[in-house]
Amino acid sequence: MGNKILRFKNFVQEAIFVSSREESGLWEVLADVIDDMHVSPNEAFELLKGEMDYLQGQDDIFLIYSTKLYDTNTSRVLDKKELLNLTLEDVEFKEEGPFYYFSSVPEI
């Protein structure tokens, strides 16, 4: 258990891991990073993108996309590198979507 905690090199990695277990939207991941690191939303998103190596190394963390909120039918797994092409506006919560999440299973 201690090893699992130590494997997070920073708050961002921990936020990614936790959000995957909570099956959270990226807007929630950013909220965690903003709170923990006291940074702006833009900075938080850049920090998130900066953890691509960590993301690529985790087989049980998926980047998910859906057109409807928490909708399995419209959800699909994205290549994690797609994250680098997204903007903050893309991942912030909007009622009309689209929606991006981290999940520990390949759906939302």
Next chain:
Amino acid sequence: MLRTSGRGWAKPTLEGAGEPQVELVSLSDDEVAAAVGVDIPTEEELQAEYERLREIDPPAEELYPELWLIPILKLRGAAARIFSRTEEKRENLLKQLVSEEEVVTPSFNNPESFRGVDPKKVEKLADKALRDNGWTKGSLKRGDGVRYYDGKGGSFEINKGYEGGKRLHRGPYIKITIGSEKVRIPLLGNPDL
């Protein structure tokens, strides 16, 4: 017994140096009877008289054999009263606890009030307060909990916990998100309590 001197009982006579001198004698029943003027009943007569009186006025325990139960009944009565008071105290305590529970009933206006509450109770409350008021309820795909959401950025997740992350994440907790505000509260069974 003191010897009589004809009528009544005699006082001890003084002789010599003034020491009181009394003479102890044994008298037969007849002599005693003659002295006191009544017949002394024999053992048989006494027994017969006892039997006669017993027929006329039997002892209470013969008239009412169940009277032997009285001490037990009294004891039971006392016990009943004691237990009654105990039961009353128990009920009062229960009412007090229920009352206290009502006081600390989790409120969605106060997320902290969910701290330490049974996850099942939280889910029941959320079913009533959120799902019945238009929020959508769904299961986490991993099977680790449920989520309620309003489609406008509001989310209320009951997570069973998992290995990894902080201690808070290793037991049941709720995560409430309203827009950019979010809070996690440990529930009953969480090691962070």
